[in-house]
Amino acid sequence: MTTRTRVPALGAEGWFTPDADEPTLLGRRCAACGTYAFPQAELGCPNPACTGDELDEVALSRRGTVWGYTDAPPPPPAPGPPPPAGGGGRSRSRSASPPSTWRRRA
Numbered sequence: 001m002t003t004r005t006r007v008p009a010l011g012a013e014g015w016f017t018p019d020a021d022e023p024t025l026l027g028r029r030c031a032a033c034g035t036y037a038f039p040q041a042e043l044g045c046p047n048p049a050c051t052g053d054e055l056d057e058v059a060l061s062r063r064g065t066v067w068g069y070t071d072a073p074p075p076p077p078a079p080g081p082p083p084p085a086g087g088g089g090r091s092r093s094r095s096a097s098p099p100s101t102w103r104r105r106a
Contacts, residue, residue: 015039017059024062028055
């Protein structure tokens, strides 16, 4: 039997406690007004009515309500026919001059 090593999602370092059995989200709490912030606010209290800038790191509850979320599906395919398999298309260039004015070099 193999054991799995838990690795945080890309870009999520510092978002969870290092406890492998029961990881908990980490947030910040304003010392002045008690507002919680997640993800962790770095530039002061997120409450517009508060001017506090001292934020303490806190473990957030493991239970709660999701008030909103974002779904980021992959982008749609480009319009038009798909490119040929293997990229075997020919490249053509056009000249501004008609072929009758071209001269051959000797």
